[in-house]
Amino acid sequence: xxxxxxxxxxxxxxxxxxxxxxxxxxxxxxxxxxxxxxxxxxxxxxxxxxxxxxxxxxxxxxxxxxxxxxxxxxxxxxxxxxxxxxxxxxxxxxxxxxxxxxxxxxxxxxxxxxxxxxxxxxxxxxxxxxxxxxxxxxxxxxxxxxxxxxxxxxxxxxxxxxxxxxxxxxxxxxxxxxxxxxxxxxxxxxxxxxxxxxxxxxxxxxxxxxxxxxxxxxxxxxxxxxxxxxxxxxxxxxxxxxxxxxxxxxxxxxxxxxxxxxxxxxxxxxxxxxxxxxxxxxxxxxxxxxxxxxxxxxxxxxxxxxxxxxxxxxxxxxxxxxxxxxxxxxxxxxxxxxxxxxxxxxxxxxxxxxxxxxxxxxxxxxxxxxxxxxxxxxxxxxxxxxxxxxxxxxxxxxxxxxxxxxxxxxxxxxxxxxxxxxxxxxxxxxxxxxxxxxxxxxxxxxxxxxxxxxxxxxxxxxxxxxxxxxxxxxxxxxxxxxxxxxxxxxxxxxxxxxxxxxxxxxxxxxxxxxxxxxxxxxxxxxxxxxxxxxxxxxxxxxxxxxxxxxxxxxxxxxxxxxxxxxxxxxxxxxxxxxxxxxxxxxxxxxxxxxxxxxxxxxxxxxxxxxxxxxxxxxxxxxxxxxxxxxxxxxxxxxxxxxxxxxxxxxxxxxxxxxxxxxxxxxxxxxxxxxxxxxxxxxxxxxxxxxxxxxxxxxxxxxxxxxxxxxxxxxxxxxxxxxxxxxxxxxxxxxxxxxxxxxxxxxxxxxxxxxxxxxxxxxxxxxxxxxxxxxxxxxxxxxxxxxxxxxxxxxxxxxxxxxxxxxxxxxxxxxxxxxxxxxxxxxxxxxxxxxxxxxxxxxxxxxxxxxxxxxxxxxxxxxxxxxxxxxxxxxxxxxxxxxxxxxxxxxxxxxxxxxxxxxxxxxxxxxxxxxxxxxxxxxxxxxxxxxxxxxxxxxxxxx
Numbered sequence: 001x002x003x004x005x006x007x008x009x010x011x012x013x014x015x016x017x018x019x020x021x022x023x024x025x026x027x028x029x030x031x032x033x034x035x036x037x038x039x040x041x042x043x044x045x046x047x048x049x050x051x052x053x054x055x056x057x058x059x060x061x062x063x064x065x066x067x068x069x070x071x072x073x074x075x076x077x078x079x080x081x082x083x084x085x086x087x088x089x090x091x092x093x094x095x096x097x098x099x100x101x102x103x104x105x106x107x108x109x110x111x112x113x114x115x116x117x118x119x120x121x122x123x124x125x126x127x128x129x130x131x132x133x134x135x136x137x138x139x140x141x142x143x144x145x146x147x148x149x150x151x152x153x154x155x156x157x158x159x160x161x162x163x164x165x166x167x168x169x170x171x172x173x174x175x176x177x178x179x180x181x182x183x184x185x186x187x188x189x190x191x192x193x194x195x196x197x198x199x200x201x202x203x204x205x206x207x208x209x210x211x212x213x214x215x216x217x218x219x220x221x222x223x224x225x226x227x228x229x230x231x232x233x234x235x236x237x238x239x240x241x242x243x244x245x246x247x248x249x250x251x252x253x254x255x256x257x258x259x260x261x262x263x264x265x266x267x268x269x270x271x272x273x274x275x276x277x278x279x280x281x282x283x284x285x286x287x288x289x290x291x292x293x294x295x296x297x298x299x300x301x302x303x304x305x306x307x308x309x310x311x312x313x314x315x316x317x318x319x320x321x322x323x324x325x326x327x328x329x330x331x332x333x334x335x336x337x338x339x340x341x342x343x344x345x346x347x348x349x350x351x352x353x354x355x356x357x358x359x360x361x362x363x364x365x366x367x368x369x370x371x372x373x374x375x376x377x378x379x380x381x382x383x384x385x386x387x388x389x390x391x392x393x394x395x396x397x398x399x400x401x402x403x404x405x406x407x408x409x410x411x412x413x414x415x416x417x418x419x420x421x422x423x424x425x426x427x428x429x430x431x432x433x434x435x436x437x438x439x440x441x442x443x444x445x446x447x448x449x450x451x452x453x454x455x456x457x458x459x460x461x462x463x464x465x466x467x468x469x470x471x472x473x474x475x476x477x478x479x480x481x482x483x484x485x486x487x488x489x490x491x492x493x494x495x496x497x498x499x500x501x502x503x504x505x506x507x508x509x510x511x512x513x514x515x516x517x518x519x520x521x522x523x524x525x526x527x528x529x530x531x532x533x534x535x536x537x538x539x540x541x542x543x544x545x546x547x548x549x550x551x552x553x554x555x556x557x558x559x560x561x562x563x564x565x566x567x568x569x570x571x572x573x574x575x576x577x578x579x580x581x582x583x584x585x586x587x588x589x590x591x592x593x594x595x596x597x598x599x600x601x602x603x604x605x606x607x608x609x610x611x612x613x614x615x616x617x618x619x620x621x622x623x624x625x626x627x628x629x630x631x632x633x634x635x636x637x638x639x640x641x642x643x644x645x646x647x648x649x650x651x652x653x654x655x656x657x658x659x660x661x662x663x664x665x666x667x668x669x670x671x672x673x674x675x676x677x678x679x680x681x682x683x684x685x686x687x688x689x690x691x692x693x694x695x696x697x698x699x700x701x702x703x704x705x706x707x708x709x710x711x712x713x714x715x716x717x718x719x720x721x722x723x724x725x726x727x728x729x730x731x732x733x734x735x736x737x738x739x740x741x742x743x744x745x746x747x748x749x750x751x752x753x754x755x756x757x758x759x760x761x762x763x764x765x766x767x768x769x770x771x772x773x774x775x776x777x778x779x780x781x782x783x784x785x786x787x788x789x790x791x792x793x794x795x796x797x798x799x800x801x802x803x804x805x806x807x808x809x810x811x812x813x814x815x816x817x818x819x820x821x822x823x824x825x826x827x828x829x830x831x832x833x834x835x836x837x838x839x840x841x842x843x844x845x846x847x848x849x850x851x852x853x854x855x856x857x858x859x860x861x862x863x864x865x866x867x868x869x870x871x872x873x874x875x876x877x878x879x880x881x882x883x884x885x886x887x888x889x890x891x892x893x894x895x896x897x898x899x900x901x902x903x904x905x906x907x908x909x910x911x912x913x914x915x916x917x918x919x920x921x922x923x924x925x926x927x928x929x930x931x932x933x934x935x936x937x938x939x940x941x942x
């Protein structure tokens with residue numbers, strides 16, 4: 001048979017695979033026309049293909065290895081005992097490893113491809129890529145070798161079925177679909193963290209074991225993102241690899257792909273799991289590709305009733321044509337699915353079930369896990385808890401939102417039946433309102449894309465006040481939506497007075513939602529304004545009480561405003577609570593000396609106590625607390641949030657329930673591309689803070705400050721690509737800075753304690769350790785000059801920049817700013833110092849020479865900017881800047897004042913900090929800190 005004939009058979013065969021089995025004969029009737037022989041040949045191939053392995057190549061089925069010819073053969077020390085199937089590049093056999101006496105799966109490269117170097121490279125790449133991944137949901141690769149003319153991979157043998165065999169025409173049960181989806185996402189997140197993109201994710205590449213464990217396999221099309229694809233995969237731009245129905249638009253067009261391509265493929269798989277239908281299908285491979293590029297799939301809820309709306313939104317976000325509009329990281333997607341999975345598994349607590357039987361029949365709701373969780377909240381909402389409630393610290397909360405990003409700032413309507421909150425589910429923060437009862441019906445209130453946060457429902461129920469990040473200040477909109485009006489040109493965290501005539505607010509406007517940014521770096525005081533925008537009045541004065549004044553809330557009688565006064569410390573913030581009379585400005589402490597870190601205070605409806613978030617003592621657990629105002633009782637723990645930060649507390653007027661967001665901060669070190677393009681994470685793990693990266697002068701290694709909890713801050717040392725990371729000298733203690741010496745052979749650490757600081761030089765090659773300076777100064781940021789002759793640091797009140805010769809000479813003050821000059825960094829040649837200058841709420845970039853001369857502010861306009869490092873040219877200075885409601889990286893030339901934006905993050909709520917220039921390149925490492933969280937309801941004892 002000639003090659004042209006076989007080429008036509010192969011094309012029809014692959015096109016037929018895009019259809020469900022029941023529809024393939026109808027397709028063949030159209031594709032083969034009157035050529036009965038052609039139709040019979042293709043039908044025979046489809047029949048020969050083992051179920052679940054229908055994408056095997058035609059050239060193997062018709063002219064390759066005889067299926068039974070390998071049985072009984074040995075390849076190296078593996079004895080083949082059976083055939084499992086075929087993939088696009090090789091046959092897969094069950095074999096016995098005679099050395100270790102275990103079953104393995106042996107993938108053998110087809111002889112027809114041994115002469116093709118590109119396929120051979122891809123085959124080896126599959127083994128190398130997969131062998132680097134150690135994850136319970138990824139097939140483990142044992143070995144790659146060549147023996148007897150056969151190139152093979154030995155991998156873990158898994159007994160089970162492929163995912164496509166599990167999916168019925170109606171899809172999987174919701175719990176089962178989410179039960180499979182979460183580990184698949186976890187496996188891909190692990191691969192992406194290792195720089196590997198799968199590029200061929202589909203149901204036939206996902207195994208379900210007999211114990212219902214998920215295993216992702218076949219990294220035959222994997223691409224190491226760190227390397228050039230033509231070097232490792234034989235694939236250049238313009239070549240389309242993958243399976244049409246599951247490939248991303250950029251993959252279908254032959255463009256370079258990144259982890260977001262796998263997110264699209266995952267969305268197509270998830271769509272099929274919950275609907276039983278493919279998201280994209282066509283009469284041919286090209287028609288399917290056309291659908292991927294141009295068509296939007298039918299909403300899953302139109303195919304299958306009762307799917308949670310949040311699940312539908314998750315799928316839709318995965319399947320965006322534009323990669324920038326999808327989930328940007330598989331770990332974010334995994335967290336969203338985990339939350340949905342938890343919701344689907346939620347059940348009524350036993351106490352709720354018993355009480356429901358006593359009170360009245362409860363209408364059945366079967367619309368999925370989200371509704372089940374809301375039913376719990378609705379029941380507790382209506383009937384409350386028995387007198388005394390749960391013991392302190394044992395209260396169970398109910399999550400009522402399932403945003404894949406952040407849902408925050410719940411505010412109850414005056415009738416206690418609804419909540420308003422802010423969420424970035426659409427890509428930017430908008431205000432939403434929803435029922436708090438079983439139905440949980442929801443609507444969007446604001447729709448202007450101006451990053452709207454901090455909603456506050458008016459006492460008459462007609463309006464919602466909020467803070468606009470992009471447009472600044474306090475705004476008010478009708479609770480049903482409409483055109484908003486501005487009542488203050490500045491401020492955040494609005495709170496209505498009980499009579500609805502005034503709003504209290506904070507003057508400072510936070511630049512992110514991360515708990516580390518709550519205090520802010522400028523002044524913050526409490527103000528009031530009339531509901532019509534008149535009578536703007538300052539209530540508290542700067543630093544009286546000391547700290548940044550935030551989170552105002554009115555007492556039920558309208559005579560007092562409670563607020564938090566916060567201050568930044570090395571590993572977080574302190575927060576104490578105060579009450580102020582809005583007329584006389586008289587101050588009164590709340591539970592004086594009994595609250596170590598308190599924020600978001602709100603009065604109990606009876607006015608006798610205050611709920612707050614945080615912890616009463618340094619070593620107490622983070623959570624939600626209640627403190628009576630009679631001064632006779634210490635704060636009482638209501639619930640714990642572990643490493644999460646409880647935020648934006650709100651109490652229903654009926655006093656039965658409290659709402660808050662369990663906010664999780666996830667900080668990582670990211671790195672920009674070779675040419676300064678947008679960044680990506682260096683590694684997958686996230687901590688409370690991973691900050692202030694510093695490259696070694698040779699550009700090969702990197703130090704990072706890592707804060708894994710509220711009590712430790714250490715230095716980690718890793719390769720410049722994020723590999724081989726380890727904590728550096730953990731016995732040395734807490735450290736808030738690490739500098740390199742000129743030849744990258746030593747680290748200079750600043751070790752701090754409550755009584756002082758030590759600067760210690762650690763030799764990396766000889767193991768030496770030498771103390772350079774000891775002082776009783778605390779909290780200073782220290783940088784050493786490259787010649788190791790001088791220390792530059794900030795200290796004093798107000799903070800200013802000082803210089804000290806290590807040989808013991810007297811310190812010299814370089815700046816004499818009346819507000820603050822701090823965070824000094826020295827250029828690579830040691831001749832220049834960049835630092836930050838505080839001007840109220842603004843932070844400006846300044847530079848001076850090594851001796852304090854030629855001082856000049858490079859960014860005199862108001863704004864928030866945090867500098868960190870010089871480029872190798874000793875002219876350009878990298879800094880993080882907050883513009884248009886978003887943090888991004890920039891650089892400015894100290895001579896020409898030219899500026900350039902480096903990254904293009906778009907999400908408010910997260911932030912970037914401390915960009916570190918990699919010597920001799922345009923790459924920058926930097927901290928990217930994001931937040932996630934959803935609103936939870938905490939039932940309160942009567």
